[in-house]
Each structure stands twice: as C-alpha cells, then as structure tokens.
Amino acid sequence: MIDKLNEQRRVLIKGAISASTLALVATSGLLLPQQLLAHWPTDAFSAEAVEDALLALLGQADIADNTIIQFKVGAPPSYAINGASVPIEIQSDLENIEQLLVLVEKNPFPLVMSLELTPEVKLPFKSMIKIAEDSQVIAVIRAEGKLYKTTRFVEVDIGGCA
C-alpha cells in the first residue's frame, strides 16, 4: 500500500516538474514565431530620429560627411515629382563594404533600408524609396570598420506618405 502511494507521488512530482518547465519555455518567448523570424532590428527601424536609428544600428551617430560616396536621389537629381517612389543610386570606390544604410530625415521612421554586403557585391546599388516631404537623404557606408556619410537634399512635389 505504502509502495503504491509512493509511486503515485513520484508521478505527481514528475508531472509538476515538466509542466513548470513547459510554462517557463512558453513565457520566455522561445516559441514565438516573431523571435524565430527576425534578425530584423526593430528598434532601429522604429526610431523616429536619424541619430537614434544610427545609434541602434551602428552604435555611433556622429559621422563626418565624406565625398567618397557618390549618391544620386531623384530624377532629375535632387528633385522628385512623386515621393512614393524616388529612385536612388549609390556608387563608391570603397573596398570591402560591410554595410550600407539609407535614411530620410523627415520620414516618420527615417531608416529606409540596411544592407549587409559581402565582398562579392559591387556597387552601384539602385532602388526606389518613399520620401514624405522635402528632406535630407543620407547614405551611410561602413567599410573596414570605418564609417562614411553623404547627404543630399531632395525636393518632393507630392509627399510619399511614408
């Protein structure tokens, strides 16, 4: 009789332990799909100032302007009729570029895109972005640990509702 009781006690303890571990795992968020999905830097993309976005992504917001990046926004340059799709083109002779960022200062969330490049990728990089209103557009390149920045002012006729 006592043996049987003991056995039941064992089962109960075991059950309790596994239940509590499961609960722990569930609450820790390990099973949430968002966490599995994203190495997507949410805090950088939801930052509302250029400095915050740069800090979140590069750990540094203070970058000197540099002419080593050739950067075109809009067609014709520095002007866009429709802010919903503004062509950009980034060209540079820098080697071993590790990261490339595009930011629009006056957008609700300035960070537009962040590229991680391997040495196999070669510029120019072209894309289309949304620009909410007349604004500075900033390109940042990290190459061999150094940061370079170029800024262009763009006039927009119709805001891109970014």
Add this chain to the structure above:
Amino acid sequence: MGIPSKDRIRAKLKAGNTLVRILLAHPMHTGRAENESGELIPAEFIQDIRCWRNDREVLTIKCGTATARNPYFSFQLVGGQQGDTIMIRWVDNLGAKGSVETTVK
C-alpha cells in the same frame, strides 16, 4: 490592377561582372495610409531579402516601411559566369514568403 504581378529577377554578365536586377511584387503598406472608407490599412511590408549565388549567401537587404511599392533593387556581383544561379528569398512582417531564381545570361 489588371495584370497579376509577380516577382521578377534578371541577371546578366556586364563587363565581367554579374548585373542583378530584382522587382518584387508587394504592396508595401506602411500602416499609416487609409483606404476609400477612411480605415487604416494595416502595415504589410517586406522586412528581409536575401540573395544567394550558387548556394552562397552574398547579400542581405533589410527594409523598413519606406521602401517603395513593388520594391526594385539593382546591384552587381564581382565576377561570375553564364549559368550561375542567382536566388532571392524574401519575408514580410506578416510572415509571407517568396522566392525567385534565375540563371546568369
């Protein structure tokens, strides 16, 4: 929209390098625009795009909401030859996925 849109990719050799052009079919809703009846359209945008050349990952593009509708990207890969496969995979904020691949011409 009359024509059903789909992801497109082109890759061709240009002066010894591979020129890759990508056009993805995606509405890229920011979550701030309204539809005809004044309701907010929920955010739906591509977050992560990855590019492979012959099973080797060469480029990662992370997008915010400010990438234009039907995102277009163009870049070059050093070297390469005819018949290389270039593959793109993307994921949006709702978990929808897409992939498209081509061979270098």
